[in-house]
Amino acid sequence: MTAHLYCFGESGNSYKVALALTLTDWDWKPIYVDFFNGEARSDAFKTINPMGEVPVFVDGDTTLTQSGVILDYISSKSGKLGGKSAAERREILRWMFWDNHKFSTQIGTTRFMLNFLPEDKRPQGVVPFLQGRLTLAYQLLDEHLSGQDYLVGAALTIADLSCCGYLFYPEPFGFNRADWPHIDAWLTRIATHAHWKGPYDLMPGSPKDRA
């Protein structure tokens, strides 16, 4: 049975899930959510996810929200991308919690403000503050990846997919691959996996639709 992912192209959190579905050969289809016209906050959408966010994943009778939870479900059900031992699985969770707290959330907000919010609506000082915090996060990631090909163990896992999601987007938010050689090599490594695609090739909706 075909599963459905409620998403939109600009959503980095949805992209993590779309990529995991693609790399595990899942039978799935995207359902476009018109975020830029407020659909995620509509009453109708809140019957699907009271948190008013994408991604939402519907697989038969199972409806899941929060990208980390959905990634865990995909990896458990497919038997792929999930680590080789209990210790690796805990390490995967550690990176996914870090990503949700210190990385994707701050990138998502910075990228939104710089690319999708009119300049006169940007609160003063927030972008430089977040970019400062993100520099520390890039440093941590780059150092970790200087000693290994993937975040946990020797193979690609959902920890990599969670942390890499926003870094494949073309819109500028202050991250330059050339400044972080180990992150750069890691992204190249991920993108060489069979069936890998960029966000706007996996999900409907992109900035050019709204230009």
Ligand SMILES: N[C@@H](CCC(=O)N[C@@H](CS)C(=O)NCC(=O)O)C(=O)O
């Ligand atoms: N922690 C959540 C974050 C989800 C999230 O922030 N989604 C954004 C799009 S990337 C959203 O739908 N935001 C709606 C809103 O803030 O109104 C996850 O990992 O799924």
